[in-house]
Amino acid sequence: MTDATRDPSTADWPLFEVFIRSRSGLEHKHVGSLHAADARMAVEHARDVYTRRQEGVSIWVVRSVDIVASDPEEADALFEPARDKVYRHPTFYAIPDEVKNL
Amino acid sequence: MYTQALDTHGREPVPAPAADGSEAAARFQARIDAEEKIEPKDWMPDAYRQTLIRQISQHAHSEIVGMLPEGNWITRAPTLRRKAVLIAKVQDEGGHGMYLYSAAETLGISRAQMLEQLLSGAAKYSSIFNYPTLTWADVGAIGWLVDGAAIMNQIPICRCSYGPYARAMVRICKEESFHQRQGFEIMLRLAQGSPAQRVMAQDALDRWWWPSIMMFGPSDADSKHTAQSMRWKIKRFSNDELRQKFIDITVPQARFLGLTIPDPALRWDEALQHFVIGPIDWNEFHAVLKGNGPCNRERLEARRAAHEAGAWVRAAAAAHAVKQAVRERAGSAGQARQA
Numbered sequence: 547m548t549d550a551t552r553d554p555s556t557a558d559w560p561l562f563e564v565f566i567r568s569r570s571g572l573e574h575k576h577v578g579s580l581h582a583a584d585a586r587m588a589v590e591h592a593r594d595v596y597t598r599r600q601e602g603v604s605i606w607v608v609r610s611v612d613i614v615a616s617d618p619e620e621a622d623a624l625f626e627p628a629r630d631k632v633y634r635h636p637t638f639y640a641i642p643d644e645v646k647n648l
Numbered sequence: 649m650y651t652q653a654l655d656t657h658g659r660e661p662v663p664a665p666a667a668d669g670s671e672a673a674a675r676f677q678a679r680i681d682a683e684e685k686i687e688p689k690d691w692m693p694d695a696y697r698q699t700l701i702r703q704i705s706q707h708a709h710s711e712i713v714g715m716l717p718e719g720n721w722i723t724r725a726p727t728l729r730r731k732a733v734l735i736a737k738v739q740d741e742g743g744h745g746m747y748l749y750s751a752a753e754t755l756g757i758s759r760a761q762m763l764e765q766l767l768s769g770a771a772k773y774s775s776i777f778n779y780p781t782l783t784w785a786d787v788g789a790i791g792w793l794v795d796g797a798a799i800m801n802q803i804p805i806c807r808c809s810y811g812p813y814a815r816a817m818v819r820i821c822k823e824e825s826f827h828q829r830q831g832f833e834i835m836l837r838l839a840q841g842s843p844a845q846r847v848m849a850q851d852a853l854d855r856w857w858w859p860s861i862m863m864f865g866p867s868d869a870d871s872k873h874t875a876q877s878m879r880w881k882i883k884r885f886s887n888d889e890l891r892q893k894f895i896d897i898t899v900p901q902a903r904f905l906g907l908t909i910p911d912p913a914l915r916w917d918e919a920l921q922h923f924v925i926g927p928i929d930w931n932e933f934h935a936v937l938k939g940n941g942p943c944n945r946e947r948l949e950a951r952r953a954a955h956e957a958g959a960w961v962r963a964a965a966a967a968h969a970v971k972q973a974v975r976e977r978a979g980s981a982g983q984a985r986q987a
Binding site: 561579583595598617619 | 687689690691736739740743746747750753758759760815816819823962965966968969972973
């Protein structure tokens, strides 16, 4: 952003992540990213870049710098607590075949 | 739409595979072997990163430069329908460039850097776009042959080990099929038209056949990056394998059109169950890559002119964004958008 004001014709515009709801009833899904001078332009560019064939009914754009992400290097530690809790899945429980509707 | 075996002609030396044999490198290769996707923040060998940056940015440049030969015919398309189709196709190519630049940026290169490499002439793009579009039939031949060759190259990249590149390619391949079909339809209409139109169609095939065949890159014997790219699952098939596939499906299509492939040595080999072509003129290929094709200079000049002519738009958009941000901070109508 500050770069863009310093040298407006050559520096990159801020990066936005684009999320599209393909039809109502479905969640917005990440589809990619693009550069735009501001959020409004990002929405308009997202329409042209990601919905040329009616792929969406709604667009979200978020500045990429505003996204906080987990660290892949620490994925093991982060997701470890769920690893030994197989009892959270229905298949963990042995039920006799004769019993129906469980 | 338009990669040629782009990994095969980078100017920079072949990146040395990670010589450290480190634990990280071994783990990385194990993930690739298990068909896991690599994502931007994952550890990757520097040579893998550099190879992808080169290949994806060259691919993106090809899409952007690829707009020029076809854009040449937008104002002269023979009907309103053809014109609408051609505009949509050229717009798609621009979109494909955008997907690919975004994918390359996840590897740590900026959009501005890539643009600079294209405009300065340092970057490569597909050699096919350095040929001129002399007649309307060329628009048909490009869709049919050039997009056809591109599809052949790109479908395997949908399974590339690098997630963002693979995802961009899925999107691109979905959009590509109309490009090829509209091109074949143009050729079909001309081939069924007046004698002059048939001559025009044949002339376009005569000029675009060999450059399309060359889009698959050097033959396997001379392709220096293939083995490493295959190990990294960036590439799934060799240049010659893809080229042969393209020839086998395209020759019958040309026959359907009643056109003649400009290769007197072309023959069906019963034992191989393949069409066998005559020798490829690799001198021409290398000359075009080096910048001595018919339109190399014109293409870059057109890109530079467009970039310079757009400078005031970029400056105005940036100034507008700053003004809006100041106003919003001042508490005036900064409307939060909610979906």
